[in-house]
Amino acid sequence: MTSADLLLTRPSPTPRELRGDLYLAAVILVGAILSAALSAISGIYGDEQAPFALALVYAVALAVPLAVRRRWPATVAVIVSVAYFAAVTLRIPEVYVGNIAMFIALYTVGAWSADRRRALIVRVAIIVGMFAWLIVVMYRDAITHADDADVMAGAFSPFVAQVLLGILVNALYFGGAYYFGERAWSSAVQRATLEQRTAELEREREVTAAQAVALDRVRIARELHDVVAHHVSVMGVQAGAARVVLDSDPEASRRMLAGIEMSAREAIDELHRLLDTLRTPGAGDDAPASTIGLDSLPALAAASDAAGLPTTFTVVGAPVAVPQVTQVNLYRIAQEALTNARRHGGTGANAEVRLRYTDDRLVELEVVNSGRPVREPRPGLGQLGMRERAAASGGAIEIGARDRGGFRVRVAVPLDAVALGTAR
Numbered sequence: 472m473t474s475a476d477l478l479l480t481r482p483s484p485t486p487r488e489l490r491g492d493l494y495l496a497a498v499i500l501v502g503a504i505l506s507a508a509l510s511a512i513s514g515i516y517g518d519e520q521a522p523f524a525l526a527l528v529y530a531v532a533l534a535v536p537l538a539v540r541r542r543w544p545a546t547v548a549v550i551v552s553v554a555y556f557a558a559v560t561l562r563i564p565e566v567y568v569g570n571i572a573m574f575i576a577l578y579t580v581g582a583w584s585a586d587r588r589r590a591l592i593v594r595v596a597i598i599v600g601m602f603a604w605l606i607v608v609m610y611r612d613a614i615t616h617a618d619d620a621d622v623m624a625g626a627f628s629p630f631v632a633q634v635l636l637g638i639l640v641n642a643l644y645f646g647g648a649y650y651f652g653e654r655a656w657s658s659a660v661q662r663a664t665l666e667q668r669t670a671e672l673e674r675e676r677e678v679t680a681a682q683a684v685a686l687d688r689v690r691i692a693r694e695l696h697d698v699v700a701h702h703v704s705v706m707g708v709q710a711g712a713a714r715v716v717l718d719s720d721p722e723a724s725r726r727m728l729a730g731i732e733m734s735a736r737e738a739i740d741e742l743h744r745l746l747d748t749l750r751t752p753g754a755g756d757d758a759p760a761s762t763i764g765l766d767s768l769p770a771l772a773a774a775s776d777a778a779g780l781p782t783t784f785t786v787v788g789a790p791v792a793v794p795q796v797t798q799v800n801l802y803r804i805a806q807e808a809l810t811n812a813r814r815h816g817g818t819g820a821n822a823e824v825r826l827r828y829t830d831d832r833l834v835e836l837e838v839v840n841s842g843r844p845v846r847e848p849r850p851g852l853g854q855l856g857m858r859e860r861a862a863a864s865g866g867a868i869e870i871g872a873r874d875r876g877g878f879r880v881r882v883a884v885p886l887d888a889v890a891l892g893t894a895r
């Protein structure tokens with residue numbers, strides 16, 4: 472038996488099982504008393520038969536320990552075995568119920584003893600002791616009746632046949648108690664293990680479901696922030712500029728109001744696409760919230776320029792296929808970076824958007840803006856969303872203030888074989 476076997480255990484007995492032991496003990500007590508009375512009347516031991524009063528004591532000694540057999544199985548087995556040994560030695564007129572009680576006790580040790588080493592030792596000791604006692608009794612009977620014709624008949628004598636039958640019956644009796652006890656223990660341990668694994672799987676399922684809900688909430692919050700913040704920022708800048716030139720340049724004011732109208736429509740369209748994606752069954756992180764991509768970056772730069780932040784867009788290197796999800800993430804990062812530039816760049820700021828395709832299978836996006844210096848940039852939801860999008864595409868992002876003023880955002884995403892396999 473290994474140390475791992477000692478760690479295996481079964482659940483403690485339930486109140487119902489403990490009550491069942493009380494009922495079993497009562498049945499054994501009544502059965503032992505009836506068996507003792509009938510055995511005493513039939514005189515199974517003849518003149519050597521012990522008084523009936525000892526049979527009553529024996530019945531109690533068999534029944535009472537069985538009431539707590541699941542609590543202290545090894546102790547109960549020893550008590551019942553000793554009582555049975557004493558009863559047979561003293562010729563107490565009861566045999567049948569005693570055999571049943573000892574079988575139950577031996578079975579209980581195998582089925583309920585948590586200390587498996589102790590269970591093995593107790594059962595082996597009882598079985599070896601009983602067989603040793605049986606051999607001694609048989610040898611004594613053979614010596615006592617050495618002159619009988621049955622004994623002198625040799626290997627085929629009725630006496631030898633009776634001895635072999637007794638050994639066979641006892642082997643089946645003790646072997647059965649041992650085997651069924653072990654089977655009951657193994658079945659209970661397997662059942663407990665399955666229940667534990669089922670409970671663990673249920674807990675893991677609940678955790679996974681909670682994580683999925685949390686990820687969906689983060690994804691929705693990120694998409695809403697990117698869509699709303701950008702367009703509202705553009706509309707705010709254009710509305711402020713229109714208010715300033717409303718009296719002096721009505722035509723410019725009308726153009727700015729038209730830009731506000733366009734930004735509002737774009738925001739509504741993107742929100743509709745986002746809601747359609749969320750309503751689509753099975754749509755996960757791999758399903759983009761819109762059809763925007765790297766091809767939309769020139770339009771984004773133009774919109775930023777029209778909103779009052781002069782913006783240029785440059786492509787470096789030969790374009791290659793990029794997964795749609797990565798395209799959406801890079802677009803949103805550029806969108807958020809330009810939104811922050813308009814908010815914090817100040818008067819006279821400008822921005823540059825550069826998209827690079829490198830020879831080492833990387834696509835890089837860099838958004839740099841000039842403007843007033845930022846000494847201690849405070850990370851907000853926008854920066855958090857950019858970092859999450861970069862991580863979702865398997866890339867790395869750098870966000871920081873420039874020494875000569877303004878801000879710089881740079882993200883690099885590897886184009887591995889798996890990503891290329893999902894590119895559109």
